[in-house]
Amino acid sequence: MDSMLEKLMEDFIRHISEIFFADVGGYALDSHHGFVIQYGFNRDIELGLHVDDSEVTLNVCLGKQFSGGELYFRGVRCDKHMSAEALPEEIFEYSHIPGHAIIHRGRHRRGARATTAAQRINLLLWCRSSVFRELSKHPKDFVRWCGECQREMRERVNQAVTAKKRYRFLFIFSSIPF
Numbered sequence: 593m594d595s596m597l598e599k600l601m602e603d604f605i606r607h608i609s610e611i612f613f614a615d616v617g618g619y620a621l622d623s624h625h626g627f628v629i630q631y632g633f634n635r636d637i638e639l640g641l642h643v644d645d646s647e648v649t650l651n652v653c654l655g656k657q658f659s660g661g662e663l664y665f666r667g668v669r670c671d672k673h674m675s676a677e678a679l680p681e682e683i684f685e686y687s688h689i690p691g692h693a694i695i696h697r698g699r700h701r702r703g704a705r706a707t708t709a710a711q712r713i714n715l716l717l718w719c720r721s722s723v724f725r726e727l728s729k730h731p732k733d734f735v736r737w738c739g740e741c742q743r744e745m746r747e748r749v750n751q752a753v754t755a756k757k758r759y760r761f762l763f764i765f766s767s768i769p770f
């Protein structure tokens with residue numbers, strides 16, 4: 593299936609990634625790792641909170657009939673902020689539907705709830721970008737795709753604005769002739 597998955601990445605995922613995930617490799621996805629996981633009786637039951645070794649992940653539900661197995665998402669994080677708490681707007685769940693797929697950043701923290709009946713089979717395709725990985729070797733203060741970096745950046749901007757207002761107030765106050 594290697595050449596089929598390569599083509600899927602090149603002809604399909606790259607184009608979506610260019611629009612939605614430009615900050616983690618975008619069109620520059622250039623290698624992949626595909627595998628199938630099965631959940632249910634005598635198989636894996638659930639999966640704890642984790643991220644993938646990928647820039648972009650395609651997750652296709654191949655079937656069959658099952659109960660449970662929902663994915664729960666907890667925000668995208670860089671290495672530095674892997675254990676930072678999720679913000680309320682980052683918390684959501686997704687229920688698999690056979691024949692449907694989702695695509696998300698590999699660094700999107702998530703887990704899978706227990707598949708409680710029958711069997712669930714998913715195809716995972718991890719897509720990677722050597723360009724993005726090379727660029728990531730030069731760390732920045734904040735990365736655009738990490739929710740916690742963005743929160744810290746907003747906090748720093750707010751502090752700067754507050755400090756500026758305080759400075760302006762002092763300046764006006766000191767300008768009043770007594």
Ligand SMILES: [Zn+2]
Nearest residue numbers: 670673738741
């Ligand atoms: Zn971060």
